[in-house]
Amino acid sequence: MKRIFTRLSVLAAFCLLMINVAIAQNITVKGKVLDGGDKTSLPGVTILIKGTQNGTQTDANGNYSISAPANATLVFNFVGYTAQEQAVANRTTINVSLVSSSQQLEQVVVVGYGTQRKIDVTGSVATVKGEDISKQASVNPVSALQGKVAGVSITNNGAPGSSPQITIRGTGTVYGNTGVLYVVDGVWYDDISFLNPADIENLSILKDASSQSIYGIRAANGVVLVTTKRGKIGEPSIAYNGSIGYKAVTNQVEMANATEYATIINELSASNGANPLFTNPSSFGTGTNWYNQAFRNALQTNHQISVNGGTEKTTYNFSLGYTNEDGIVKTQNYKRYTAKLSNDFQVLKPLKIGYTVSGTAINTNDINDGIFRQLYTAGPVVPVYYADGTYGDANDFSLGGGNNFNPQVTLDYFNQKSKNYRMNGNVYAELTFAKNFTFKTSAGGDFGQNEVRAYTPIYAATQGQRTTQSTLEIKRSETRNWILENTLTYKNTFGNHNITALLGTTAQRRKSYFINSKAFDVPYSSDGDLYLALGTAATRTVVDGGTLSTSASYFGRVNYSYKDKYLLNATIRRDGASQFFGGGDLWGNFPAVGAGWVISNEDFMKDQKVVNYLKLKGSWGKVGNAGVPINPTTLTVFQGGDLVAFFNGVGYTGANINSLVPSFLNWERTTGTDLGIEARFLDNRLSIETGIYNKKTEQAIFEIPVLSSIGTATGSLIGNQADFQNRGFEFLATFTDKTKSGFGYSISGNIGINNNKVISVVTGLNPIYAGGAGIANGALATRTIQGGAIGEFFGYDVAGIFQNTAEVAASAQKTAKPGDFRYTDQNGDGIIDGKDRIVLGNPNPKFSYGLNTSFNYKNFDMSLDIQGVAGVDVFNANVAYRFGNENFSKDFYDNRWHGAGTSTTYPSAAVGSTANAAPNSFYVEDGSYIRLRNIQLGYALPSMLMSKWKMQRIRVFVDAQNAVNLFGYKGFTPEIGGSPTNAGIDASVYPLSATYRLGLQVTF
Template sequence: MQNNLVVIKSADGGAYEVKAIVTGKVTGENNTALSGVSVQVKGTNKGTVTDAQGVFTINANEADVLVFSYIGYETQEIAVSGKTEINVTMVASNKQLDQVVVVGYGTQRKIDVTGSVTQIKGEEISKQASINPISSLQGKVAGVQITNSGAPGSSPQIRIRGLGTVYGDPNPLYIVDGVWYNDISFLNPADIETLSILKDASAESIYGIRAANGVVLIATKKGKAGQALINYSGYGGWQSVTNQVKMANATEYATLINELSERNGAEPVYDDPASYGNGTDWYHQILRNASVNNHAISLTGGSEKNSYSFSLGYLNQQGVVETNDYTRYTALLRNDFQPFENLKLGYSVTGAFSNSNDIPGGIFHQLFSAAPVVPVYYADGSYGDPNDYNVGDGSNFNPQVTIDFFNQKSKNYRLNGNAYVDLKFLQHFTFHTSVGGEYGESEVRNYLPVYKATLKQQNSTSQLSIQRAETRNWILENTLTYANKFGDHNITVLAGQAAQRYKSYGLTGTAYNVPFNSEGDLYLALGDEGSRNVVDYGDLSTIASYFGRVNYSFKNRYMLNASIRADGSSKFYGDNRWGYFPSVGAGWVISQESFMQNQKIFDYLKLRGSWGKIGNASVPSNLSVLKVTQEPYLTAIYNNQPYTGASITTLVPPTTYWERGVGTDIGLEASFLNKRLSIEADFYNKKTEKAIFDIPVLGSLGTSSGSIVGNQADFQNRGFEFSATWNSSLSKSLSYTIGGNFSINNNKVLSVSTGANPIYQAVGTTGSNNFNTITVVGQPIGAFYGYQVTGVFQSDEDAAASLQSTAKAGDFIYKDQNNDKVIDGKDRIAIGNPNPKFTYGLNTTWNYKQFDLTIDLQGVAGVDIYNANLGLRYGGENFTKDFYDNRWHGQGTSNSYPSANIGGGQNYLANSFYVESGSYFRIRNAQLGYTISPDFINKWKIKKLRVYANAQNALNFFNYKGFSPEIGGTPTRAGVDVDVYPLYATYNFGVNLTF
């Protein structure tokens, strides 16, 4: 080779052919490198793509023409003409928003979309140190609220434009490569190509049966024509609890317990509180800095006829609680083939295996409650016994014992796949058929050994419990698409049919006196034969669907979208089995009108509006089936013959039918200043009709479930979303992007089938009927409920003369809401809202030469938390340092905090003292990276090498007095902090490598 020219002898030994090795770099208008740009030799199947630095290399004849194409940019053709270096600056397409986004059953140009759809690239998702890909979206998408849990391997809670449903699964429908899922914890974030969120009813209704909570469409990475690429990405680091709650030390605890004892007319429990010193810090004893390691390697490549993608992933995450850890292995294999010009087929398979060492339920409440006067161990190595320190029942445990003798392991296996065929015929028609499925198995094994650690913490009979669950789901879909463009008209018609089956099976078994085996080989058969008990259960449901959609545009100026879907579900009966979900959307690109041609403000301006219906069948089967039990005690003997009796132990509604969502959306999209600034704003109104709720009922009615489930209420989410993005450069070496979003959502119950009677729940409270959440007309779902505190009684005389004659000094003063001169249950009101009113995020990326800096900010406001930890007391629990410092302990000492008797008298009743602001602002992610110069690494055949340092959730700003204000929960029980696994900050160092 000389001067980048290669002389190649022809196959027949005749003429010689001169080829050039052409290299170059592709950049955007702001001089930033563009990766993934297609570089094709015109008229052939030879091609490549640019790497992360925008660099490409390709063999070409001197007479060849290279075609450069990239979504959102004008395609360019450049003749080789003997050149060996070609640098290209791509120009943004004059057809604004010509980029393609993934929508239901296909793709659309952004300009043609009439609904509210947000698409995130996989590189944005994998950049964060998140275990679940949904966590990476926090603060990045307007109208999407994500609540994370600190538990290793746990799935985040996601709400799209507020609560779409209450009973069953309130999370959105996930569709990965055409297969429907309830959860995507099996998916490695590094395997995602794009993620689209469908937010309004018009975009969602094509998935009618499960669209009530929004739809998340995920496409996994596929190979591209060109040279095979090997990519490795990995990071290692640690996680530590932030904003740790400071508890009272041993001296302060003993002081408070003495005050409590004296207030109740008893002698002090501890003679000399000061003698106990600081005592045991149980959080410090049990919590730790936890390591986290994540590695992924992939191989991608292909030709014009075949592309492939294969990846492996490994994750090991320790929990911040000692002994807690989670390990996950993932694999992805995807092949796409095009044997003929009109035929394309392929498949994708993902597999995941995870195992974890679990923690005991209630451990965080134990750490909150444990008495600091109790040592972890005595001098002889035995466990500190709370009974030796006269602690009450509420703290008669040593958390170290709880951890040491808890032995539970969980395993999960998942295998998911999809295969498809696309056949094009008669020029404008495409037939698509696909079949996919999900195979899953899980097992939880819990072993309780024989031990004696303290007076209360001991066990004389070993027990083995095993839970196993299996999932066998499949989905079949067929669609026929007609797409044609004639003149100024562009039309696409879709017709489809689908069938699904969901099957689950579970088994639980227990056995006693199972001998301990250090190898971990524990089986039910090892236990006493008479003690063994096995129960199995299962569920089967099927769905049949028919759907269609028409997309029409005229002159890229006027757009119309209409769809309808009919779903039939075996979960309902008779005429109620079928649900019908229509939608319509329209768009107007105002900037294309002639009267806008001479204006200088807008580069692009589009108005869109939509309306649609969506549904929810994510509820248990057979809700309207009356079940009976046949227990031995119900058997009667008559004439020496046994007659089996039965008892009705459930209450069911006469019929249950689809809950439906009806939504309207009006949106505005615009860009300014030579397309550097773009904005998008939406107003929406989403109403859920005949929502399925469970209403608690009295046990005296003879029910075992304690509730009746059915179509009970109507509620509404109404809100506004705004997002903006600014792209610019300050010089050839410095470019940046700043994006922000803000959303408002108001959730309100419109009607309840129980009339004026609310739906109550008790979460983390003690006492009969001590409800602390309420669902009632005019309030949000699951609003906090209780008495309004107006102060604290300063003397027994003041209390005796009040409406709370049984109260004492240091007790809460409750407001007489109805002015009937009596403090009773009628004075309870809504005292807080667990549903955030405001969510926002600010994301920015800066590139300077080979450095890159990404900072993501995120927060919520207008939300409350019910701190149930403070009042959930049975005697002897510890107190927070904040409570110790601010408590009432004598006249004039406090008019906001009660005495040490916070859990006694009437103080334990649900009230506004326990409600705190859940608003927060945090630096969600900060990452600094450096890309090694290609000149330095090319000699090792490395195409890209980037190293980075990352910090996630390092800085959090809030006034809540718990670990974190990010508290999830099911809709009518959300926002209650009791035994919540705390969040943590993650610090890690990583590398991205391509060769």
């Protein structure tokens, strides 16, 4: 990969050296910008040198000064006014009058396989500008969407470089791939962690089935279109964007200190009929704070430099990026190197060709997946080190079971490094002919390799943390994906009619390969050179495998408008996917239709002054989900040493089927219906978009449990088992204005409401129970059943705490002890059993909202974003998941039952016992939160100073992300993801952190 980056850098440098751009002599141009109507001055007008990002703004009196080439063209832009171009032509004074307009209506929106005017869009498409994404202190661009788009839920994982979980208009599937489709410059991806946010021009989220249907088989969970930056005609422009800062844990959970821990452990011992473990709890003092021992303020630095420019014949854009981010846990680190190069060539007047190629290298120092569990439960009476320098040992304090470890040992001896190399991009040719026709062909690819090396040496740190045999494990995976697409577009306007027709084909292949290997007795090497061949040959193991899937597609779309009043959009896509070959519905058809009525363009609306723009729109469509395992209808078998078959009295290695499979499998289809309104008021300063939707997943594919007595290995059956529904409402309002004094501002608020429901199931189908990860005693905490939501929390309702033996004797829980949970006997049969379980909560958020603002005055600018969710529950599995003498949170210690009358809500220290640890209402908490997602303050140096320094722009900024978080949940963060039937369960999630940065942006 190093060679690839070296060659890429050389290629970029060569391209730049070969570009001959005639740089004209700069002159200073001054002038004043006025309102074309009342002739008042306009402060804050943006003036750019055409083809570049170099420019300035008018001051409070509408005056400006800019250094520009004598033959350049200046572009004047101001909110609510028509953009105006003025050729410099050696003039030193240029005064301009801008005419008010409704330019926002002419905004171009990126949709599938093309663009549309905002006025022509009949579906639900949200657009976020690249500049808004790059303002966030997020390595992954998807994280920056949080709170910006109504109906889109983002769940972040705090780990460096992790990909957030995105859900568009609710959960609509439970099996296979539940992620959205990302389309970057025409190439399909499952994630965009390889993208540098600074390379993004804009991002469109297709939310409804009408806009998604052009992507057929992969659109069921939503589509995100990403357009990266390309070259622009003009002089070479070099830009640097860098920041340095740190991340700090927020809302850290306070644990019981050593004295409190010893006290509550003695209570636990007493409840089990044992003698106190600690004779003098107060002698331990505060003890070890394991979170403080492992956490740190993590350094984060990010740098990106780009070169942009070109002529009428060729344009170019080249960028290099570097990110170095420490984790909040010591020893964790993430480094990413990115490079991107794009060129567009106007070979002939009708022919344009171009390419984009990007490379990414990611290196990480990983941490043990169980470290947060250890930090939560480790006994504070155990020191990190003894006076002689050896590790503190939990066994020296008779702490066995699940508390037999020292987290510092885990940090010191866990040695795992990951490397990820990826190269992707596309090449295209576009031919315009017969005036109205454009043919485009493109080929794209995504090629990657990931390697994980984990080494465990021989060591003896404590009685429970030691190994007598070293281990080296290497996992390597590769992806080799390509996509070929051809489209033919017809565009024409005749009279009052405007029509755009599209025909296209797609061919794809997705191939993955993995190899997992392991060797024992590999000697330690201080320089890190560790190889499998150094281990014992007899114990080496290698397992490999892979998948291959292909698809072919045909699609078409027609957009029609009459007098910009009546709009029609019709789409059809036909997909064939190899996943269903030999036992499924190989081909699927995905139609869609949308219509719109621009009421404000009707004659009866022309004389009114209240509404500037009003559009009513509606759509219907179908999309599919091909994210299922390869050949799901193929019956497979496996052989094992525990299986024996006898033939003629001789035993042979036997075989058994892996799982039951259906003889036929239909596509999982999602049907969506939308109805929306777009409106603008107050001279287009206030815009409103609102709508309702009904999204129904039909013949959903998932696994259902079957009796193990039939002899299957997995005890499940895959099939089309149920229908799901998501219904919701979305609202977005934005107000943008500038005062005469030069103060400009934009305030935008959005809210999304969604209700998730299982509306039907196969007759006789048992409920799907899941959510066992991190739950004590292997209990299952979620249930999916007809009439409820996907993955609802399910268990016992806690009515109180038993205070004495008399209460126990008079209850339905004869085996309980004082201090145990008192469960509600729901059916009144005098017995507490599984029939008394009820729905306890819903992990699917009902409300999501955001408030996004920006302000600017003279050279100062500020943005402030607030984001939150409500109507959601989370399951705190940390409290009861214990097997010995684990620690307790300070909250539990302060509120626990430790004698009659001490608590009626919190149980005793025996919370981990079988009866108390069963999923119940005590562990289900409100997951609502509101946070200050981002605040940034910037200052751009005066333009006159920039002219003197021969530079275009210098801006410094400071910002903070997640600095303020308000929630009632007793864990680190209520922002908890997970698969659909396991969502919202906190079994030691990565803690939430705040990021504080100082940044610099320079353009010259």
